[in-house]
Amino acid sequence: MKFYSIFFILLVFLLSACGGRNQSSQQQTQPQTPVASAEKSAEMANHPGKKVYQSFCLACHMADGTGVPGMHPPLIQTDWVTGDKERLIDITLNGMSGKIEVNGETYNSIMPPHSHLSDKQIADVLTYIRKSFGNDASEITVTEVQKVRNK
Amino acid sequence: MKNWLFLILTIVVFSCGKKDETTNNQLVSDPDNGGITLPEGFSALVVAEETGRGRHIAVNTNGDIYVSLRDHSENKGIACLRDTTGNGRADIIKYAGEHTGTGIKLHKGFLYFGSDTAVVRYPLQADELLPANNWEMIARGFPQERQHEAKPMEFDGQGNMYVTVGAPANACMEQMRTKGSPGMDPCPILEYAGGIWKFKDDVLNQYQLTDGERYATGIRHAVANSWNKQVNELYVVQHGRDQLSQFFPEMFDDQQNAELPAEEFFLVTEGADFGWPYCYYDPFQEKKVLAPEYGGDGIISERCENKTDPIMAFPGHIGPNDLLFYTGDMFPEKYHNGAFIALHGSWNRAPEPQSGYFVVFVPFDGAYPSGDWEIFADGFAGVETISSTRDAEYRPCGLTQGPDGSLYVVDSNKGKVWRIMYS
Numbered sequence: 001m002k003f004y005s006i007f008f009i010l011l012v013f014l015l016s017a018c019g020g021r022n023q024s025s026q027q028q029t030q031p032q033t034p035v036a037s038a039e040k041s042a043e044m045a046n047h048p049g050k051k052v053y054q055s056f057c058l059a060c061h062m063a064d065g066t067g068v069p070g071m072h073p074p075l076i077q078t079d080w081v082t083g084d085k086e087r088l089i090d091i092t093l094n095g096m097s098g099k100i101e102v103n104g105e106t107y108n109s110i111m112p113p114h115s116h117l118s119d120k121q122i123a124d125v126l127t128y129i130r131k132s133f134g135n136d137a138s139e140i141t142v143t144e145v146q147k148v149r150n151k
Numbered sequence: 152m153k154n155w156l157f158l159i160l161t162i163v164v165f166s167c168g169k170k171d172e173t174t175n176n177q178l179v180s181d182p183d184n185g186g187i188t189l190p191e192g193f194s195a196l197v198v199a200e201e202t203g204r205g206r207h208i209a210v211n212t213n214g215d216i217y218v219s220l221r222d223h224s225e226n227k228g229i230a231c232l233r234d235t236t237g238n239g240r241a242d243i244i245k246y247a248g249e250h251t252g253t254g255i256k257l258h259k260g261f262l263y264f265g266s267d268t269a270v271v272r273y274p275l276q277a278d279e280l281l282p283a284n285n286w287e288m289i290a291r292g293f294p295q296e297r298q299h300e301a302k303p304m305e306f307d308g309q310g311n312m313y314v315t316v317g318a319p320a321n322a323c324m325e326q327m328r329t330k331g332s333p334g335m336d337p338c339p340i341l342e343y344a345g346g347i348w349k350f351k352d353d354v355l356n357q358y359q360l361t362d363g364e365r366y367a368t369g370i371r372h373a374v375a376n377s378w379n380k381q382v383n384e385l386y387v388v389q390h391g392r393d394q395l396s397q398f399f400p401e402m403f404d405d406q407q408n409a410e411l412p413a414e415e416f417f418l419v420t421e422g423a424d425f426g427w428p429y430c431y432y433d434p435f436q437e438k439k440v441l442a443p444e445y446g447g448d449g450i451i452s453e454r455c456e457n458k459t460d461p462i463m464a465f466p467g468h469i470g471p472n473d474l475l476f477y478t479g480d481m482f483p484e485k486y487h488n489g490a491f492i493a494l495h496g497s498w499n500r501a502p503e504p505q506s507g508y509f510v511v512f513v514p515f516d517g518a519y520p521s522g523d524w525e526i527f528a529d530g531f532a533g534v535e536t537i538s539s540t541r542d543a544e545y546r547p548c549g550l551t552q553g554p555d556g557s558l559y560v561v562d563s564n565k566g567k568v569w570r571i572m573y574s
Contacts, residue, residue: 056330058501059397062539068498069541069564070204070221097297106222110297112328 049128052121056114057129065133071109073102075129082130082137089140089148092122119145178239178572185569186545188530192483195528195571198559199241202230202566206253207303207473207549208559209262215280216241216568217262218549218561219255228252229264229273230566233280239570247281248273253301253374254314255549258352261287263312265302268293270314270350290314290350292358294343299372303473305385307378312352313385313419316359317372318345322392322444323428330398334444338428345427346370347387347419369425369458370417374495375474381488382518385419388471388492389461392431392442393499399443409503410434413464414471416492418518426458434464463520469507470495472548472563476515479556482573489514491527491558493547498540505537510547510560528571531562 044050054063060072067074075081080102081088095113099106114122123142130137180194187195198216203224209217216232224230227246234241254265261272262282270290273282289312293302299317306312321328323338323345338345343360346368350357357363366385373387396408403411412431417423426432430439430452439455441447465471472495477486489512496508510528514521532543540546548563558571 054502055397055400059394059499062498062501062541064539066539066541068539071498074541108297110327112326116330 044128044132047128049124052125053128073107076133078102082135085140085144086148088126089145093149186530187528187569189528193571193573195569196239198239198568198570199232199244200567202244205548205561205563205566207255208551208561209255209257210551210553210559211257212554217255218566219253220251223251231280245281254303256304258306263304265304267300267302270302270304288356290357292360301374303374303376305376305378306352310352312350313366314348315373315376316344316346316348321394322442324444334428341368366421367419367423369427371427375471375492377474377476379476384518386474387417387419388474389415389417391467402443402449405502409500410467412467414469415461416463418462423459426455430455430458432461432464466506468497468499470497473550475550475552479552481556485514491550493550495548496543496546505540508532508543508546
């Protein structure tokens, strides 16, 4: 009986050692969108910010907000987007350059300023990205944009 | 009963160990070629699954492999791979060097490395996998750039080194990448970037603008560069400009934005001017046209008529990131002296689907292509349609040729390395 137990333990061990490598190579690196947030994103389909996003942001940050590895950071599940509103408005108005870390990846690129957009366009597009791609943060108002622009 | 169990155990052990068989000194390709597709007769094995954020790759005469990294791995910027068993798979992966970057070439007993602001070289040590730490400065003074900053280098075998200095811009607009901003005329960037600079390959501490010589200009960025030893000329492949429909929606729609301009393959002769930022190549009209930032309407050429044309035009934005002229004997005749180009894959075709993410082959006869380009290795992305760049599992970024004529490809997401062979 003891022999069979050892045999089966050995068999299980060998099989798992065999399969282990394949499993790890298939791991998805993309963040998963929670169901509730996906519904939220669907609600955003007709948001006025979406059009602004498509015209001015999508080329670099992609339709799904995932960005480009090593070039343009993602807008998903990061404090840069869902955190401090003032910082987010400031980056949008005045642009940004230099090394930043987003979701564990380093980016050292340049974002051009978008001060030519109206306060309403900026409020709309920032509300859109804070509530899309699985994000669920509060909206940004025209008054909040004005405040940062007039600083 | 016991015999039956031992039979199962033997089968399990045998089938499990088969893939990792290492003692017979034979190169056995992976049944799935490591996830890529190749022409008939070619096969591939995976040298390493992960080495870091790979960029370019070099193989020494003893088979040791060096991969330049964009970001540090274990605080180092060069992945050093060795196969000690002769099965082609790296069983030693160590890290060396403090610089990160793109250019990496073995030359005169050194490992030359292009960081984003300098070209340095690390001395190789006899029989040692790792290069020594006491690096020397070869070329410095390159601009601090946050776009197109990669510094690939190439040698002509006559004592010279050529370094791409990419332009930190899209089209030299007064306000960087801003709608409505006109192009600067003349573009001041061309004084220090947007071209190829020539240096001595063996002189220390050369400064770009005082010791280097601007060899060619009007090149937005060219990560892919190679000296063709058959004709003794430099060739590069350019990353064309972006965002035509974003800045000029009245002139270009999203589909035109995805297809324009071509990625251009240049034969780089001394003093050549390829036209950036004033001009771009339209592969449908088969000519250089004036960029809209400089008054162009997508049709007129004006000052672009006397700029040097490409020797071949590839689809827009597919990201040529390495070029290799094949000089080995392993591949069939048609590949001899032809060019392999790694297309890293686009990001700037959005909202149209992305393209690239494959390795192409261009047959050559002498200095010029003798036929059209064709896809050589594909399937790196692992998905059919790539909407966002991040959908791609792997992105081919660097190429090199092994001492036996194998073709090595390195990916930029995880630094996966394939060795492609013919039999």
